[in-house]
Amino acid sequence: MKHLAIIALALTPLAGLAANLTIPAGKTYVVGVDQQELVLENLRIGDGAKITFSSAVAGWRVQARHAYIGKGVVIDGSASAGELGDSESAAPACTSGNAGGNGGDGGDGVEIRLQLGIEALGDMHLLSTAATEAMAVLVATAPM
Numbered sequence: 001m002k003h004l005a006i007i008a009l010a011l012t013p014l015a016g017l018a019a020n021l022t023i024p025a026g027k028t029y030v031v032g033v034d035q036q037e038l039v040l041e042n043l044r045i046g047d048g049a050k051i052t053f054s055s056a057v058a059g060w061r062v063q064a065r066h067a068y069i070g071k072g073v074v075i076d077g078s079a080s081a082g083e084l085g086d087s088e089s090a091a092p093a094c095t096s097g098n099a100g101g102n103g104g105d106g107g108d109g110v111e112i113r114l115q116l117g118i119e120a121l122g123d124m125h126l127l128s129t130a131a132t133e134a135m136a137v138l139v140a141t142a143p144m
Contacts, residue, residue, distance in 0.1 A: 040064040051075045059111035071122030077110025
């Protein structure tokens with residue numbers, strides 16, 4: 001009985017919902033700042049749909065009572081790469097090349113939290129990796 005009460009309590013925030021979100025098959029849906037927290041009755045994501053995030057979105061939390069996820073769905077919250085390092089010009093013949101500058105830090109990936117009552121699930125790929133510092137460029141060319 002305790003487990004039933006805990007489950008019922010966990011679903012209580014979903015009790016009076018009427019909102020729905022449908023992302024058509026093959027379309028890209030961009031999550032904006034005003035959509036960082038969604039509480040839905042129905043979430044439908046079509047085959048091959050892709051969800052990306054505006055640069056201002058740090059996290060995305062979705063609660064859906066009923067979720068229908070198609071095949072090949074991608075939720076891509078990967079971070080943007082850092083700035084490239086500075087390149088140096090080619091070195092004169094028979095000398096070592098000059099080192100380029102360090103790249104900038106990459107960003108953090110989007111924190112994605114999904115609480116879904118899954119009714120149908122094809123396959124879904126979640127990407128939320130942080131970017132690493134961009135690599136420095138080294139130019140070392142010399143004629144032979």
